[in-house]
Amino acid sequence: MATSSTPTTVGPAGFPWSPQAVLRRLRGGDAIAHMVTLVFAAMVLLITVLLVGQLWVHSSASRAQFGWHFLTTSVWDPVFDNYGALTFLYGTIVTTVLALVIAVPLGLGAAIFLSELAPPKISAGLSFVVDLLAAVPSVIYGLLAIFTLLKPLSTTVEPFLKRTLGFLPLFQGPAYGVGFLAAGLVLAIMIVPYIVSVSREVLLSVPGDQREAALGLGATRWETTWKVVVPYARTGIMGSVFLSMARALGETMAVTMVIGNTPKISASLFAPGYTIAAVIANEFAEATGTLYVSALIELGLVLFLLTFILNGVARLMMAATQTRGGGGRT
Amino acid sequence: MKKMLLALSLCLGLASFLAADNPVQLNAAGATFPNPIYSKWFDEYHKMMSNVEINYQSIGSGGGIRQLEAHTVDFGASDMPMNDQQLQQAGFKILHFPTVLGAAVPSYNVPGVSTDLKFTQHALAGIYMGTITKWNDPEITKVNPGVNLPNADIVVIHRSEASGTTFIWTDFLAKASDDWKNKIGSNASINWPVGLGGKGNEGVTGLLKNTPGSIGYVELIYAIQNNIPYGEVQNSSGMFVKASIDSVTAAAAAAAKTMPDDFRVSITNAPGKTAYPISSFTWLLIPAQIQDAGKRDIIKGFLKWMLTDGQKDCAGLSYAPLPAPVVAKELKAISLIQ
Numbered sequence: 001m002a003t004s005s006t007p008t009t010v011g012p013a014g015f016p017w018s019p020q021a022v023l024r025r026l027r028g029g030d031a032i033a034h035m036v037t038l039v040f041a042a043m044v045l046l047i048t049v050l051l052v053g054q055l056w057v058h059s060s061a062s063r064a065q066f067g068w069h070f071l072t073t074s075v076w077d078p079v080f081d082n083y084g085a086l087t088f089l090y091g092t093i094v095t096t097v098l099a100l101v102i103a104v105p106l107g108l109g110a111a112i113f114l115s116e117l118a119p120p121k122i123s124a125g126l127s128f129v130v131d132l133l134a135a136v137p138s139v140i141y142g143l144l145a146i147f148t149l150l151k152p153l154s155t156t157v158e159p160f161l162k163r164t165l166g167f168l169p170l171f172q173g174p175a176y177g178v179g180f181l182a183a184g185l186v187l188a189i190m191i192v193p194y195i196v197s198v199s200r201e202v203l204l205s206v207p208g209d210q211r212e213a214a215l216g217l218g219a220t221r222w223e224t225t226w227k228v229v230v231p232y233a234r235t236g237i238m239g240s241v242f243l244s245m246a247r248a249l250g251e252t253m254a255v256t257m258v259i260g261n262t263p264k265i266s267a268s269l270f271a272p273g274y275t276i277a278a279v280i281a282n283e284f285a286e287a288t289g290t291l292y293v294s295a296l297i298e299l300g301l302v303l304f305l306l307t308f309i310l311n312g313v314a315r316l317m318m319a320a321t322q323t324r325g326g327g328g329r330t
Numbered sequence: 331m332k333k334m335l336l337a338l339s340l341c342l343g344l345a346s347f348l349a350a351d352n353p354v355q356l357n358a359a360g361a362t363f364p365n366p367i368y369s370k371w372f373d374e375y376h377k378m379m380s381n382v383e384i385n386y387q388s389i390g391s392g393g394g395i396r397q398l399e400a401h402t403v404d405f406g407a408s409d410m411p412m413n414d415q416q417l418q419q420a421g422f423k424i425l426h427f428p429t430v431l432g433a434a435v436p437s438y439n440v441p442g443v444s445t446d447l448k449f450t451q452h453a454l455a456g457i458y459m460g461t462i463t464k465w466n467d468p469e470i471t472k473v474n475p476g477v478n479l480p481n482a483d484i485v486v487i488h489r490s491e492a493s494g495t496t497f498i499w500t501d502f503l504a505k506a507s508d509d510w511k512n513k514i515g516s517n518a519s520i521n522w523p524v525g526l527g528g529k530g531n532e533g534v535t536g537l538l539k540n541t542p543g544s545i546g547y548v549e550l551i552y553a554i555q556n557n558i559p560y561g562e563v564q565n566s567s568g569m570f571v572k573a574s575i576d577s578v579t580a581a582a583a584a585a586a587k588t589m590p591d592d593f594r595v596s597i598t599n600a601p602g603k604t605a606y607p608i609s610s611f612t613w614l615l616i617p618a619q620i621q622d623a624g625k626r627d628i629i630k631g632f633l634k635w636m637l638t639d640g641q642k643d644c645a646g647l648s649y650a651p652l653p654a655p656v657v658a659k660e661l662k663a664i665s666l667i668q
Binding site for chain 1: 389390391392395416491493517518520526533
């Protein structure tokens with residue numbers, strides 16, 4: 001833009017960075033837009049860094065006291081000041097995995113139906129409803145779960161599972177209604193709308209000539225969908241799954257209402273458990289004493305790192321599938 | 331020029347108008363249990379003294395103590411008395427003033443039982459420690475003759491979040507059982523040996539309703555207002571007492587004789603035939619030294635009003651009022667605020 005003046009200092013690649021040159025360039029709209037958007041992007045990064053910094057600093061007492069044992073101890077005793085994250089890590093991971101196991105087939109199937117197999121009017125209408133579901137606050141899901149989910153679980157579903165699949169340790173033990181199964185179900189209901197709406201968009205954006213080419217080669221409708229369209233949209237679908245996983249990991253209110261809030265590790269899905277987000281929500285307000293508060297903040301740091309690592313793995317997986325070919329979008 | 335003078339005089343007039351009123355705002359934060367009655371008191375006090383506004387936030391006892399220590403609030407409120415370590419950590423002297431009484435009651439859902447069950451102290455401690463696991467355990471049946479207690483598992487329910495009610499309950503259990511005191515202890519939030527956690531009184535009640543054979547503890551006011559059936563507990567004199575406003579106040583009255591001057595006392599398992607053993611005070615935490623003379627006078631005035639006229643509001647909200655000996659002692663202690 002301002003290459004006519006002779007710059008006094010020259011930066012990288014000969015870019016004129018002298019004060020006069022910068023000021024001159026600022027009068028152009030492009031440069032202002034560049035700087036403003038750069039500042040916004042930097043602010044997002046700054047907020048994340050500050051967040052992690054605060055978590056790190058305020059958990060220092062607990063980290064100093066427990067070190068790595070914090071991640072492997074399953075005790076949580078506010079009276080004798082002995083804390084460990086294992087039971088909460090277990091609960092978080094179990095409920096999230098259970099939610100994904102239930103929600104992904106359901107969500108993907110619904111998305112395939114809505115994008116490939118449904119008449120356009122039904123598709124548009126149902127998609128609208130699904131998008132509304134995604135906007136419902138999580139507390140409402142928790143309340144709904146208490147009133148509509150717990151009773152059938154304890155009287156019908158869990159006894160049925162015990163009778164048929166009771167030889168598996170997953171389905172043993174007394175059936176209270178509250179527990180890992182209830183929490184997993186609530187989380188699944190909450191993340192299905194995300195999977196459906198994003199996957200549907202991605203499937204709809206697969207180019208028509210892919211489908212036509214498959215049909216032209218003699219594939220049936222279902223073969224086209226399952227073997228051509230879905231693999232093409234693989235990356236986007238995986239993106240939606242990991243987005244829902246991130247939501248499930250951090251979900252607080254709906255989970256704490258139905259999980260039984262007991263910091264114990266059990267193999268059975270009928271048993272009550274606890275998650276990181278639930279224990280922080282329950283105990284932080286009344287926590288007194290530096291070590292107690294610091295342990296809760298360290299739990300927050302653990303959850304942040306868990307989400308960070310899982311998202312990183314997700315990104316790597318998506319990048320890997322992309323390079324293996326099959327088109328796909330990010 | 332004229333416009334400037336007009337604007338200036340308007341501003342001065344407005345400023346003098348505001349200055350004449352001189353509203354004082356105090357901030358307080360803390361316990362959730364007494365929030366309904368504190369809200370009512372602060373509102374009534376503001377109606378009486380229109381230039382005084384006390385803003386109370388029920389963020390929890392722990393939060394109240396933290397904010398008081400950080401000097402972001404003028405006074406705090408807590409369902410548990412501060413212990414010596416916390417008082418030392420605060421760095422300045424904090425006075426405790428009991429305001430109302432609360433209690434925890436045992437509620438249960440036993441199929442086939444519709445009468446009030448009686449519980450001994452050992453029974454409650456054993457149930458919550460997991461050593462008593464069946465409803466027809468001798469410890470329960472021996473004090474409930476004629477009641478058909480089934481051979482069903484006891485499902486224990488407790489509070490999931492930290493709560494003053496948990497503190498009252500565990501404080502009582504620590505006195506009922508040495509094992510409990512040594513191994514588990516008492517606090518707003520503890521390491522429960524057994525049981526499911528329900529969120530809030532509502533969560534516990536919901537779990538109770540849906541789980542046959544369950545037992546849980548709820549706050550007395552909640553039980554009264556929601557018509558939840560609850561049982562009787564044996565007090566230190568051996569009598570089985572059902573919690574009520576009168577029996578809770580009786581517990582405080584009985585404890586008044588041996589009450590320490592700083593009011594940091596636990597009144598669970600109080601002596602007296604009619605005393606309900608699972609009762610407790612809730613306290614206002616006032617700094618002993620308040621620099622601002624205006625705020626100091628307001629706080630002292632409010633305390634005096636709360637202890638005399640304010641107590642009349644308790645009945646309407648189902649809180650147990652303070653007994654007369656405690657009120658007298660507190661009125662004297664107000665002079666300690668300098």
